[in-house]
Amino acid sequence: MKKKSDKKLGMERPISRRDFVQGAAVVAGAAFQSGALAAQGRAMPHMTSNEGGADTSAIAYPPIKTGMRGSHSGAYEIAHALARDGAVLTTDEPITEHYDLIVVGAGISGLAAAHYYQQRFGPTVRILLLENHDDFGGHAKRNEFHQSGDMVLSLGGTHNLEWWRFSEVVKTFMADHDVDYEAMRDNMTFAYGRDAPNSPAMWFDQDTYGTSRLVTNFNLSAQLSDEDIDSVPISEAGRLSLKQFYRSGPTLEGWSEDKAGRILANTSYPDFLRKYGGLTEDAVQLFDKEEHGSWGLEMRAISAGEALWEGYPGAHLFGEEWSQDSAGYPVAMWPDGNASLVRLIVAKLMPHVAPEATADNVALARFDYSQLDEEAASVRLRLNSTVIGLENTDKGVAVTYASSTGKLRRISSQHAVLACYHSIIPYLCPTMGTAQKEALKYQVKVPMILTNVLIRNSEALNKLGVDAISCPGRLHARLFLFKGISTGGYERSENPSEAVSLVFWGSISPPKDAIDIRSQLRASRQQLLDLTFSDFEREVRTVLDELLGPAGFDVAEDILAITVNRWPHGYAYEYMQLWDPEWEPGKAPHQIARQPFGSIAIANADAGASAYTHVAIDQAHRAIRELSDSP
Ligand SMILES: Cc1cc2nc3c(=O)[nH]c(=O)nc-3n(C[C@H](O)[C@H](O)[C@H](O)COP(=O)(O)OP(=O)(O)OC[C@H]3O[C@@H](n4cnc5c(N)ncnc54)[C@H](O)[C@@H]3O)c2cc1C
Numbered sequence: 001m002k003k004k005s006d007k008k009l010g011m012e013r014p015i016s017r018r019d020f021v022q023g024a025a026v027v028a029g030a031a032f033q034s035g036a037l038a039a040q041g042r043a044m045p046h047m048t049s050n051e052g053g054a055d056t057s058a059i060a061y062p063p064i065k066t067g068m069r070g071s072h073s074g075a076y077e078i079a080h081a082l083a084r085d086g087a088v089l090t091t092d093e094p095i096t097e098h099y100d101l102i103v104v105g106a107g108i109s110g111l112a113a114a115h116y117y118q119q120r121f122g123p124t125v126r127i128l129l130l131e132n133h134d135d136f137g138g139h140a141k142r143n144e145f146h147q148s149g150d151m152v153l154s155l156g157g158t159h160n161l162e163w164w165r166f167s168e169v170v171k172t173f174m175a176d177h178d179v180d181y182e183a184m185r186d187n188m189t190f191a192y193g194r195d196a197p198n199s200p201a202m203w204f205d206q207d208t209y210g211t212s213r214l215v216t217n218f219n220l221s222a223q224l225s226d227e228d229i230d231s232v233p234i235s236e237a238g239r240l241s242l243k244q245f246y247r248s249g250p251t252l253e254g255w256s257e258d259k260a261g262r263i264l265a266n267t268s269y270p271d272f273l274r275k276y277g278g279l280t281e282d283a284v285q286l287f288d289k290e291e292h293g294s295w296g297l298e299m300r301a302i303s304a305g306e307a308l309w310e311g312y313p314g315a316h317l318f319g320e321e322w323s324q325d326s327a328g329y330p331v332a333m334w335p336d337g338n339a340s341l342v343r344l345i346v347a348k349l350m351p352h353v354a355p356e357a358t359a360d361n362v363a364l365a366r367f368d369y370s371q372l373d374e375e376a377a378s379v380r381l382r383l384n385s386t387v388i389g390l391e392n393t394d395k396g397v398a399v400t401y402a403s404s405t406g407k408l409r410r411i412s413s414q415h416a417v418l419a420c421y422h423s424i425i426p427y428l429c430p431t432m433g434t435a436q437k438e439a440l441k442y443q444v445k446v447p448m449i450l451t452n453v454l455i456r457n458s459e460a461l462n463k464l465g466v467d468a469i470s471c472p473g474r475l476h477a478r479l480f481l482f483k484g485i486s487t488g489g490y491e492r493s494e495n496p497s498e499a500v501s502l503v504f505w506g507s508i509s510p511p512k513d514a515i516d517i518r519s520q521l522r523a524s525r526q527q528l529l530d531l532t533f534s535d536f537e538r539e540v541r542t543v544l545d546e547l548l549g550p551a552g553f554d555v556a557e558d559i560l561a562i563t564v565n566r567w568p569h570g571y572a573y574e575y576m577q578l579w580d581p582e583w584e585p586g587k588a589p590h591q592i593a594r595q596p597f598g599s600i601a602i603a604n605a606d607a608g609a610s611a612y613t614h615v616a617i618d619q620a621h622r623a624i625r626e627l628s629d630s631p
Helices: 015-021 023-034 036-040 077-083 108-121 168-176 181-186 226-230 236-246 257-266 269-275 281-285 304-309 339-349 422-428 434-441 459-464 517-530 533-551 589-593 613-626
Strands: 067-070 095-104 127-130 142-145 152-155 160-162 201-204 213-216 331-333 335-338 379-382 386-393 396-402 408-418 446-455 468-470 478-482 500-506 559-571 600-602
Touching (some): 067 533, 077 386, 095 108, 095 396, 108 168, 108 339, 108 408, 108 613, 142 446, 142 559, 152 446, 152 500, 168 613, 181 331, 226 236, 236 281, 269 281, 269 304, 335 339, 386 408, 386 422, 422 434, 422 589, 434 589, 446 533, 459 533, 500 533, 517 559, 533 559, 600 613
Parallel strands (some): 095 127, 095 408, 201 468
Antiparallel strands (some): 160 331, 201 213, 396 408, 446 500, 446 559, 478 500
């Protein structure tokens, strides 16, 4: 198949101008449903596809910005100058403001830290949260679309609550914010990937496989039949190797537990498939990106033991039954991911920002961003502010940050909490001890991408009978239709003729010569930062043209908006069998890293070495407990 030109893909289509034509409906919908635009007397948001979402008229309400979001332009350059280029950023400015607590980073951990500080020291304490992005929530971001006339919500990062490991602290936190996660679960029909109602499916693209083929009811983790495997467009030898593997008897049943444990922990899953499953290279490649979403990693970074635990095939070689039962997994979601949790925390800390917000209406409630940094309020949240230095003093902590104008400012507090990424902390606190700095640098976050594509309707997907698709050959390893969640006052029918977000989801494959895990993560991060919005747009349009075009989807007309949420610093690093030793109790890097430093305590999901919302909350709770009564 001949490659389509950018013009045929609709790349030159001014999405912004098309939105302009639909303008009246956009503004009415946005203002009515979120209240934010109307209240701020802002001009209509014109949705752009520009790098950095250059729609300045929409700055007052960031969730509606499209284009390059997540770690957007302007948010990270100063931090990179400090950490990557060794820039020396100092100022003699006098200290102008003083707080009881300054929190660095307004993600879930930073916001939870503010909550726990109020609980410990009383409701009248003065707290300032400094955040380098133009929106609060950290990874838990909301993408809000109005281009179809109605409000369509989607997630920009953190997806859901997985409550099977909630501590009593987290359960109480949820109750304090009126979050009934079990009821939320009852209000959702959405399910991911392999559990989705019309799925799973795998799409083999023209560029990678020489043919465009969508195979429905196809799941590499289930026991594939010979007939299923015949649909896979790889070499004859590759298909044969798959057939032999999936129908294999218990060839490894004779291994002792000790031998199995040792080999599974020290062999990457692709190597296991090659060596013990007999798969050819092109058959192994089918698995490469399967964990781009859940782990954010290429399969070669994952041990065979971890992969089998995740349900990937191979346990049958040890005589185990095939099983695919994940229906009972306790997961609850809001229609904007965990951004609704963030909104509930903000509304509790700063009631004047969202006076009407409750757990029952949080998806629709108005949030007035102009009130976030209100001088008279006891809790203030200052966006577009990158902290560049903290110093313990005899009165507490002196903090230097770069304001939204780029001007360096100095402020102080009795206590501080670093709820930001751990890898930046050694540069913010240069006088910290070497061992702690090294431990903090151990946390190299996993890059992630979540691209929302607002499509006019889902009729083409409906026609094809799919709603979640693996794409082993493409940039985003998986797509899923994001619908079926009615929580927080948001209700949207699942009518296929309505606009909906198709989520392109995954990570970035590192170059093959990036061997150790940190080189892989750093190389993927750089690749992610090097991709422009146009690169993403072209990719999305190419995929949808080839995949859905035959079912009537017109990429030039049916894409209403694109928001790329790039997260170069995504998941917190979790220790892995192939890359990390067994640490002695209390000696793991995250445990050394999170020790208090004078009047500064350390939170963030990194402090738990585990990329979960409940971990971010638990770590905030611990950090506040560790602060002294006085500096
Ligand atoms: C795409 C994606 C999907 C995820 N899905 C899930 C999920 O479904 N369920 C789940 O439980 N977890 C999920 N996670 C994990 C997620 O990281 C945590 O759940 C949680 O949101 C982390 O919160 P945090 O406050 O610890 O960190 P963050 O959300 O990273 O917040 C830290 C904040 O500090 C800011 N910051 C950093 N440096 C500075 C500085 N110098 N000055 C000022 N501010 C600074 C950052 O910009 C950021 O906003 C996901 C993560 C990603 C990236």
